[in-house]
Amino acid sequence: MSWAADAAAAWQRHLEQARWFSGKGRSARVSALTALDWYTPAGSWPAVRSELATVSYPDGPDEVFQLLVGYVRPGTADVPAPLGRVRLDDLGEVEFFDATEDGGSLTALVDALLTSPPPGMRWLEPSAVDPGARMRRYRGEQSNTTVVLGDGALLKLFRKLEPGANLDAEVLERLPGEITPRLFGVLRADDYDLGMFYQRITGITDGWVFATSAAAATSSFAEASADLGHALAVLHDELASAFGTAERSGDELAEVMLDRYQVAAEAVPELAVHAPAVTEVFDRLRGQRLTTQRVHGDFHLGQALHRPAADGQSPWVIIDFEGEPLKSLAERREFDTPVRDVAGALRSLDYARSAAADPDSSAALGWTAEATGAFLDGYGRHRPVQPAILQAYLLDKAIYEVVYEVRNRPGWAHIPLRAVQDELVRAQGGPTIRPKEF
C-alpha cells in the first residue's frame, strides 16, 4: 500500500475531531491525499510540507482541505501522539503529525519560507516576520488555523481550499492597512492560496467579547459603536477605491433576496409562514438603482478588533474578508451594496443583548437601541443609509442567520427567528427597538 492510503485513514480520524474541519458529521472520507513539494531543505528534521486532502461525502461534492504535515524519524516526534507511521521514498520510515501542533515544525516552515522561498511564496514585507519569534497555534474558535509569530505577525493557513485567490488575502493586499491588518506575504501552490502572513494587532479586545461584556453589565456601548460605524464607512471608501463600484437594479436584488428566502424556507419550515410579508419588504427595493462594490460580506462584531486609543489610529481593526460560509466563492466575491455590512453590524448588536440577564428586558432592548443609533450615526455621518434598503438587508441577514444557526448552533436559532418576526412587524409600522427614522 502507498503512503497515501496508510495516511488517509489516520487523517480521516484526525479531521473528525479537528475544530477547523467543517465537514464533521457528514460521514466524510479522505478519498485522496496529494503531497506538495517540501518546504524544508532535504536532510533537515522535521521535514514539513502541505498535503491536499480530497474529502468525499455521501451527500454532496468533494472538498479539498489543506493539511500541514510534519515528518520525523520514528520515536523523535515532539508532539504527544503522532498520527501514524509511513515509509516515504525520500525519507524512509517516518512518523507524521499535524505540524501546526508542533513549534519546531512551525519554526522550520517559516525559516524555510523566508530563506529559500518556493516559487509560490510571494513576499510583500518579509522583514515584518521574525523567524526567531515563539510560534504557537491560536487556540480560539476558527475555521482556518492561525499561527501566532510573536507580537508582530500571524500566519493564517487556509484549510478549506478553493481554486483562485483567497478573498481575505486579496482584500488585505489592496487596502492601505489603516482599518485592516497589513499583508506581509501570500503562499500559493498550484491553483490554491495556502496561507498568508499578516500583521498581528496587539492589545486588542474582540468586538463580540467587548460588546457582550457591556451588554451583560448594561453599560453603554454607544461610543464604541459609533466608532465602529465610522470605521466601517472608512473601510467601504477604501474598498470602493481599490476595487471600483458598479450599479445594480433594485428589482434584481429583490429577486435574489426572494430566492434566498425561498431556499431558506424549504430548509427551515418556521420561515415559510412569513412569505407574503417577506415579499412585501423585498418588493420595496424595486425601481431603485443601487451602487454596489466589494464589501466585507459577513460583518459582525467578531470580525472587529478593538484596541486602546492611540493618536490618529482607528480604534477598530476589521478582519476576515472571506464572506458568508454558506455562499460559493463566486458569490462571495460579487459586488453588493455596502448596506449588507451595516445590516450585519446591527444584527450583531441585537445578538449581543443575549448576554444580558434578561435579553428581553427594556434595559437590554434599550442597550441595543442606543448602540444601533450610535452605529448608524457613526456610519451615516459619512455615508447615509436609506431605510427601505436597510430593512431589506436586515431581513435577508436574519433569514441567513436562521439557516446558519439551525445547521450549526440550534440552541441559538431563536435569536434570528425572533429577529425575522420583529423586522416584519417593524416593516408594517409596528413597534421598533431601533430609532424611529430607521
Ligand SMILES: Nc1ncnc2c1ncn2[C@@H]1O[C@H](COP(=O)(O)OP(=O)(O)O)[C@@H](O)[C@H]1O
Ligand atoms: N490581525 C490580527 N491581530 C490579532 N488577532 C487577530 C488578527 N486576525 C485575527 N485575529 C484573531 O484570530 C481570530 C480568528 O481569526 P479569523 O480571521 O476570524 O479566522 P478564521 O478565518 O479561521 O475564522 C479572531 O477572532 C481574532 O481574535
Ligand SMILES: O=P(O)(O)O[C@H]1O[C@H](CO)[C@@H](O[C@H]2O[C@H](CO)[C@@H](O)[C@H](O)[C@H]2O)[C@H](O)[C@H]1O
Ligand atoms: O465568523 P464566520 O465568518 O464563520 O461567520 C459565521 O459564524 C458567525 C458566528 O460565529 C455567525 O454570526 C452570528 O452569530 C454572532 C454571535 O456569535 C453574531 O455576532 C452575528 O451577528 C451572527 O450573524 C455568522 O452569521 C456566520 O456567517
